[in-house]
Amino acid sequence: MIMAVFIHDTNIISPLGFSTDDNFQKILSGKSAIEQVFIDDKIGSVYAGKINEDLFNNHFQTINDDFKGSRIVKLLIAALSPIVEKNPLKNDSVLILSTTKGNIAALANNDLNAAFIDQLAKNINSYFGFKTEPIVVSNACTSGVVALSLAKRFIEMEQFTNAYVVAVDELTPFVVSGFQSFQAMSNEPCKPYDADRSGVNLGEAAVAVFVSNENRTESIQILGDANINDANHISGPSRTGEGLFLSIEKALNEAQITSDQIDYISAHGTATLFNDEMEAVAFNRLNLQNVPTNSLKGYFGHTLGASGLLETVITIESLKNNVLIPSFGYQQQGTTQQINIITKKGQKTLKTALKTASGFGGSNSAMILVKNVDHVRN
Known part of the structure; x- marks a missing residue:
């Protein structure tokens, strides 16, 4: 008999808000995060979703007011902290990180070690005190769904009791220039499935969910x-x-x-x-x-x-x-x-x-x- 697997608590850090409820309420009100964002002197401005730095820093101080790590690590900590607080780690809990580019911004500072995605996962693993090794999923833009699939299958196989799935990507010059090279960027807010669509807008977010075999009422x-x-x-x-x-x-x-x-x-x-x-x-x-x-x-x-x-x-x-x-x-x-x-x-x-x-x-x-x-x- 196959074990049932459930998603429980969730959290979103995005330009629309710093909790799942904040984000959902903004969407229900018809709010979009897409606006013109200045990237750098070479690229200029593009339509994208960018997290407000001042608002995020103020939010992060409520979680950890003295942490000095990189921005992407802070995003992951902010996403995962309330999940871990509500669902304390067990000895066999596992962290699964989903990302496409990870801490690619570290390359601008010639910090090659920090740019490796496995190092990003290890940093988060260490911060929260997981006893198991972290797992990285980097499979292009399906990564977030694949990471959830992986969590489900590991729990079904009884390899882990539960999983903390986190996902992140930042809006960086490297990412923007890459999509520009594909000529896939829209010069206006995007219009999925519309006859007048002209391409994608990029964005950034950090997301965390808790997955287990426990059957809860709201799961x-x-x-x-x-x-x-x-x-x-x-x-x-x-x-x-x-x-x-x-x-x-x-x-x-x-x-x-x-x-x-x-x-x-x-x-x-x-x-x-x-x-x-x-x-x-x-x-x-x-x-x-x-x-x-x-x-x-x-x-x-x-x-x-x-x-x-x-x-x-x-x-x-x-x-x-x-x-x-x-x-x-x-x-x-x-x-x-x-x-x-x-x-x-x-x-x-x-x-x-x-x-x-x-x-x-x-x-x-x-x-x-x-x-x-x-x-x-x-």
């Missing part, structure tokens, strides 16, 4: 998950959505449900021409085209390795509150195959959600989340 069960790489291209998605199609199909099979039992989809939705089209194709192949769907990139920007976990947390809040969140920036259909993009906030009884993510190198992920009311597999 969300991870009912199924899958991660498929279709190896289509170094950066371009499969035109048939093959990897995403297979990921969703496998996740549905593990969850032992069918597509008509999905109440809501939190999709990847980068607002690039090919990603949004690929997702529409994959959803239609699985008869999911009528399920209410949104992208959260218009609120936060694309937070890279943090995006999958960040958007999963907002999906959990949508499930708990039975609310559909509009896909910010969407006005008219921009994909060749119809999908049901949410255009206004609304109440709907929600039990089961699908979270998807896709990334460079052909990586694709899908996760089925269900409220702890039915469908619960023991």
Whole structure:
């Protein structure tokens, strides 16, 4: 018998706020973090989501007023601290870190050791006093969902009692210049799935969740998950959505449900021409085209390795509150195959959600989340 795995407490540090509730309430009010942000003299300004430095420093002082570590370490500490406070570590607790670039900013100071992602994970592991070695997931923009999948599978195999999954990426000149080289950046706030979309906005965030086999009243069960790489291209998605199609199909099979039992989809939705089209194709192949769907990139920007976990947390809040969140920036259909993009906030009884993510190198992920009311597999 497969052990059930649940997501419990969550926390978000983002430009919209420094808790899950702050972020969710801002989204419900229609607030977006996307604005013009100055990067450096060479790049200039771009539309992106950037955490206010003064506000964050004031917030961090309430957690630790004398810590002198790097900014990215502070972001992770701020995200994880309230989770650890509510869920004290056990001897077999494990830290799983999701990130795309980690402390890439350290390279500007020629601090090569600090730039290694495993060193970032070790720093956080040491700060909180984990007894086990940390695990790093860096699988492009699917990293956050993959990290949750990994936590689920380790707990199912009884390798660990629980897992603390944290995700982070910063808005840095290195990251911005990389996306500019792909000509993927929008010169205005992004519009996922819209006919007038012109590219992605970037963002930054740190997110933490606590995962265990304990069945609590307010918990969300991870009912199924899958991660498929279709190896289509170094950066371009499969035109048939093959990897995403297979990921969703496998996740549905593990969850032992069918597509008509999905109440809501939190999709990847980068607002690039090919990603949004690929997702529409994959959803239609699985008869999911009528399920209410949104992208959260218009609120936060694309937070890279943090995006999958960040958007999963907002999906959990949508499930708990039975609310559909509009896909910010969407006005008219921009994909060749119809999908049901949410255009206004609304109440709907929600039990089961699908979270998807896709990334460079052909990586694709899908996760089925269900409220702890039915469908619960023991």
